[in-house]
Amino acid sequence: MKIELEVNGQPRTAEVSPWARLLDVLREDLRLTGTKEGCGEGECGACSVLLDGEVVNACIVAAGQCHGRRVVTVEGLARGEVLHAVQRALVACGGAQCGICTPGIAVCAAHVIDRKLLAGKPVAEARAAVRELLAGNICRCTGYQLIVDAVLVAVDEVGDS
Amino acid sequence: MEPRAVGAPATVGTSLPRVDGVAKVTGRARYLDDLDAPGVWYGATVRSKIPHGVLDGFDLDPGYDWAGTGTVFVTAADIPGKNMILLIEEDQVALVPVGGRVMHVDEALALVAAPTKALAIAACAAVTPRITVKPAIFTMDAALAAEVKLYGDDNVYKQFLIRKGHARDAEFEAIVAGAAHVIEGEYVTGAQEQMYIEPQAMMAEWREGRCYIVGSMQCPYYVHKAMKALLGCGPTDVVIAQSVTGGGFGGKEEYPSMLAGHVALLAHKAQRAVKIVYERDEDIAATTKRHPARTRHRLAVDAAGEIVAIDVDCVMDGGAYLTLSPVVLSRGVLHAAGPYRCAVTRVRGRCVATNHPPHGAFRGFGAPQTTFPYERQIEKLAVLRGEDPLALRTRLALRKGDSTATSQILGASVGSDEVLTAIRDCAGTPPVRAGVAANGSPLRRGRGVCFYFHGAGFTGSGEARLAGRAQVAVVAGGRFEVRASSTDIGQGAITMFTQIASDALNVDPARVVVVDPNTRDVPDSGPTVASRTCMVVGGVVDRCCRRVRGRLEAWGREHGVTGDLAALANAYVESGAPELADMVQYEPPPGIAWDDATYTGAAYPVFGWGACLVDVEVDLDTYEVKLLRCVQAIDVGKAINPIIVKGQIEGGTLQALGWALLENIVYREGRVANASMTNCIVPTFADAPELETIMVEVPYPFGPSGAKGVGEIPMDGPAAAVANAVSDALGCAFDEIPILPEVVAASRDRWRLA
Numbered sequence: 001m002k003i004e005l006e007v008n009g010q011p012r013t014a015e016v017s018p019w020a021r022l023l024d025v026l027r028e029d030l031r032l033t034g035t036k037e038g039c040g041e042g043e044c045g046a047c048s049v050l051l052d053g054e055v056v057n058a059c060i061v062a063a064g065q066c067h068g069r070r071v072v073t074v075e076g077l078a079r080g081e082v083l084h085a086v087q088r089a090l091v092a093c094g095g096a097q098c099g100i101c102t103p104g105i106a107v108c109a110a111h112v113i114d115r116k117l118l119a120g121k122p123v124a125e126a127r128a129a130v131r132e133l134l135a136g137n138i139c140r141c142t143g144y145q146l147i148v149d150a151v152l153v154a155v156d157e158v159g160d161s
Numbered sequence: 162m163e164p165r166a167v168g169a170p171a172t173v174g175t176s177l178p179r180v181d182g183v184a185k186v187t188g189r190a191r192y193l194d195d196l197d198a199p200g201v202w203y204g205a206t207v208r209s210k211i212p213h214g215v216l217d218g219f220d221l222d223p224g225y226d227w228a229g230t231g232t233v234f235v236t237a238a239d240i241p242g243k244n245m246i247l248l249i250e251e252d253q254v255a256l257v258p259v260g261g262r263v264m265h266v267d268e269a270l271a272l273v274a275a276p277t278k279a280l281a282i283a284a285c286a287a288v289t290p291r292i293t294v295k296p297a298i299f300t301m302d303a304a305l306a307a308e309v310k311l312y313g314d315d316n317v318y319k320q321f322l323i324r325k326g327h328a329r330d331a332e333f334e335a336i337v338a339g340a341a342h343v344i345e346g347e348y349v350t351g352a353q354e355q356m357y358i359e360p361q362a363m364m365a366e367w368r369e370g371r372c373y374i375v376g377s378m379q380c381p382y383y384v385h386k387a388m389k390a391l392l393g394c395g396p397t398d399v400v401i402a403q404s405v406t407g408g409g410f411g412g413k414e415e416y417p418s419m420l421a422g423h424v425a426l427l428a429h430k431a432q433r434a435v436k437i438v439y440e441r442d443e444d445i446a447a448t449t450k451r452h453p454a455r456t457r458h459r460l461a462v463d464a465a466g467e468i469v470a471i472d473v474d475c476v477m478d479g480g481a482y483l484t485l486s487p488v489v490l491s492r493g494v495l496h497a498a499g500p501y502r503c504a505v506t507r508v509r510g511r512c513v514a515t516n517h518p519p520h521g522a523f524r525g526f527g528a529p530q531t532t533f534p535y536e537r538q539i540e541k542l543a544v545l546r547g548e549d550p551l552a553l554r555t556r557l558a559l560r561k562g563d564s565t566a567t568s569q570i571l572g573a574s575v576g577s578d579e580v581l582t583a584i585r586d587c588a589g590t591p592p593v594r595a596g597v598a599a600n601g602s603p604l605r606r607g608r609g610v611c612f613y614f615h616g617a618g619f620t621g622s623g624e625a626r627l628a629g630r631a632q633v634a635v636v637a638g639g640r641f642e643v644r645a646s647s648t649d650i651g652q653g654a655i656t657m658f659t660q661i662a663s664d665a666l667n668v669d670p671a672r673v674v675v676v677d678p679n680t681r682d683v684p685d686s687g688p689t690v691a692s693r694t695c696m697v698v699g700g701v702v703d704r705c706c707r708r709v710r711g712r713l714e715a716w717g718r719e720h721g722v723t724g725d726l727a728a729l730a731n732a733y734v735e736s737g738a739p740e741l742a743d744m745v746q747y748e749p750p751p752g753i754a755w756d757d758a759t760y761t762g763a764a765y766p767v768f769g770w771g772a773c774l775v776d777v778e779v780d781l782d783t784y785e786v787k788l789l790r791c792v793q794a795i796d797v798g799k800a801i802n803p804i805i806v807k808g809q810i811e812g813g814t815l816q817a818l819g820w821a822l823l824e825n826i827v828y829r830e831g832r833v834a835n836a837s838m839t840n841c842i843v844p845t846f847a848d849a850p851e852l853e854t855i856m857v858e859v860p861y862p863f864g865p866s867g868a869k870g871v872g873e874i875p876m877d878g879p880a881a882a883v884a885n886a887v888s889d890a891l892g893c894a895f896d897e898i899p900i901l902p903e904v905v906a907a908s909r910d911r912w913r914l915a
Binding site: 027032033034035036037038039040041043044046073074075077078083087090091092093094096097098099100101102103106127130131132134135136137138139140141142143144145146147148 | 176178179181182183184185186187188189190191192194195355356357358359360405406407408409410440441650651652653804805807808811812813814815816837838839843845846847849851852854
């Protein structure tokens with residue numbers, strides 16, 4: 001079947017099998033390889049993307065469900081060469097190590113920040129909230145501490161602007 | 162210390178942002194499965210469902226369109242060289258030959274490659290191996306009973322016996338018999354999956370008779386060595402390149418040689434590029450894990466609480482092939498007596514063959530398995546004596562000038578007091594013992610500490626034997642190339658090398674280019690393992706850069722060229738002179754003497770030191786253990802990049818906390834019964850406590866700027882601290898991990914609640 005969707009603000013079309021996964025459409029048909037496959041069963045979150053503004057695991061979303069919808073991947077977070085605040089913070093705070101989970105975490109964390117889901121929370125509460133909000137993204141390298149730090153730094157930066 | 166010339170500010174000791182950071186946060190970093198490979202075919206592996214037997218042959222389903230799809234089918238008969246994955250011993254085959262022995266479930270028997278992944282999976286399903294089943298071994302006791310023989314006559318891959326302060330068992334037993342107290346315990350630690358988020362992935366292509374292999378790996382030269390034997394070719398006929406690697410933790414130390422062999426064989430037969438990216442279930446089921454271990458420990462003390470003898474007997478399950486087991490066991494026994502003063506020790510270790518998939522390298526490499534027992538024993542001593550657990554450890558800790566179980570006299574860089582003091586100073590009051598959860602469940606809280614050490618670099622004379630090399634070259638644009646086979650697997654090797662080179666050359670970090678490792682362009686620096694990359698290879702890079710700098714400055718003086726080193730480099734390249742490059746080989750520090758026959762002497766060039774504090778809360782209705790607090794103090798010598806070192810410590814810490822509480826490999830008749838990320842769980846953001854990390858720097862004079870190993874040590878201690886804390890909370894001993902809710906439930910009758 002032919003699907004039309006908006007990916008990172010651009011209209012795209014793809015000729016896909018209806019049971020193809022959104023992940024395969026992004027990675028293979030559109031060659032957007034920033035979205036990673038870690039488990040193929042919706043557990044690790046490495047394939048996290050936004051579908052109409054909500055976080056989904058692209059490995060368990062059928063391409064056929066995406067017709068006419070908006071997708072944002074890690075490639076869509078930066079504005080040109082200007083990185084999203086959370087991307088900058090992940091680099092500055094050491095929140096990326098091997099980097100394979102990082103695109104998914106960047107997408108989810110950007111969502112948390114852009115939706116202002118931590119607005120008004122004191123630090124300890126905000127940190128606990130980040131841990132709940134990102135619990136669908138597994139990172140095996142960092143122990144999560146530096147990623148939580150990065151999200152808080154990005155929240156501060158965006159809040160100040 | 163050499164004074165720094167005016168110019169570039171020092172970067173060592175600062176948290177330079179990761180060199181590969183922007184590529185990783187934008188998704189631009191290309192891992193194996195992201196590489197463009199037009200026309201690539203997909204491989205898949207036909208695996209055994211039987212744990213032990215003889216392969217009689219294959220039935221190929223004619224219902225699958227073998228000819229029409231062009232699918233290639235590869236068996237052991239297609240191997241041009243020797244059918245083995247060469248590592249330590251020549252016992253593991255790349256593919257089981259017809260008539261050969263199947264040794265474990267999910268062992269590779271044959272391979273297929275087809276134009277699409279779906280076809281490869283279908284072709285794989287169209288192959289049925291015929292296997293005559295033989296009795297199998299699934300426990301260490303059955304292996305030691307040796308009624309079924311898998312390896313030699315006794316199923317023992319390797320054993321060690323280290324004696325200190327006595328010559329014979331009778332003498333040892335007499336000393337134990339004379340002790341005021343003997344604490345005895347048996348400790349069990351489970352298998353652990355590395356769970357790197359990028360599965361094993363590899364691609365091969367043959368061009369003009371030469372095999373090019375690229376993939377996710379820690380050790381390009383391990384793969385190179387294995388491929389020369391398997392493909393029966395010379396060193397320049399096969400080129401191994403590392404792609405950006407999505408985590409390793411030891412899991413990509415030895416296994417990538419197997420996968421490289423498979424794609425090389427498929428690409429040879431298909432006459433095109435072939436790649437294999439494991440599915441997660443396949444990766445969990447078929448690849449290596451941490452060795453399960455069972456340790457019996459006796460701690461003999463006098464009336465004053467001094468240790469008079471330590472007796473350790475550790476057995477590890479090596480699985481179906483020898484692979485790296487002797488080396489894992491070696492590190493295990495070398496750490497088994499712990500960082501405590503004791504004149505008389507006896508450490509015995511055995512690694513046995515079973516029909517489990519081979520166990521292998523995982524961060525800590527045997528030491529976590531033997532740290533857990535001794536730190537539970539020391540805790541029991543504290544309880545017995547009513548002594549403060551941290552004070553007891555401080556009283557008994559090894560210090561500079563003391564001797565270890567291998568009679569190694571500790572010289573410089575012994576941070577035992579520093580890490581223990583750091584924990585004492587931040588400990589604060591223990592959590593309130595009893596409480597009630599929001600849902601009304603009764604709670605009990607407890608505190609546990611532990612103290613431990615970890616040898617950095619290869620064991621004994623290993624580093625001298627490896628003779629790791631690195632090269633630094635002056636290249637166009639006033640830049641300097643660092644050529645080393647040490648891989649960045651997330652631990653920050655590229656950034657750390659950049660900082661060391663930048664300081665040694667006195668140039669801006671942007672002028673340093675760390676080359677992506679491949680066996681054509683970089684020398685063999687030794688494997689990326691054993692907490693050695695910064696301390697050993699970093700030191701080689703440092704020396705190499707200083708030599709290049711000296712030569713370039715001399716050239717400048719000779720040719721009347723002035724300016725900083727970048728300007729000199731630029732002028733040198735523009736002069737058209739031949740490439741200025743220098744190669745340096747590792748030289749062991751003076752006074753390192755090791756006797757492999759008696760296992761005595763300097764087991765490691767230096768040790769890292771760690772202390773950990775954990776507070777837990779146990780829900781007496783749901784039996785869940787919640788981590789309230791975890792503090793680690795680690796002596797790293799010198800943090801080349803503090804944020805990267807912090808990330809290493811915290812990542813290792815959480816792997817240890819996961820191993821203690823929730824990571825559980827369930828084997829059923831030799832098969833991993835929970836081979837999926839749904840059932841084989843690792844800690845999430847929500848499971849992890851806020852981690853408190855204290856970096857202690859007691860410099861190692863022979864490491865770059867004083868640095869020593871940090872990669873593995875944080876994995877060793879926290880599991881014991883967790884078990885000590887749970888034991889404290891419930892008033893009864895927990896001597897086996899993981900401490901799952903089921904385990905807490907089963908302990909109900911033993912609780913002595915305060």
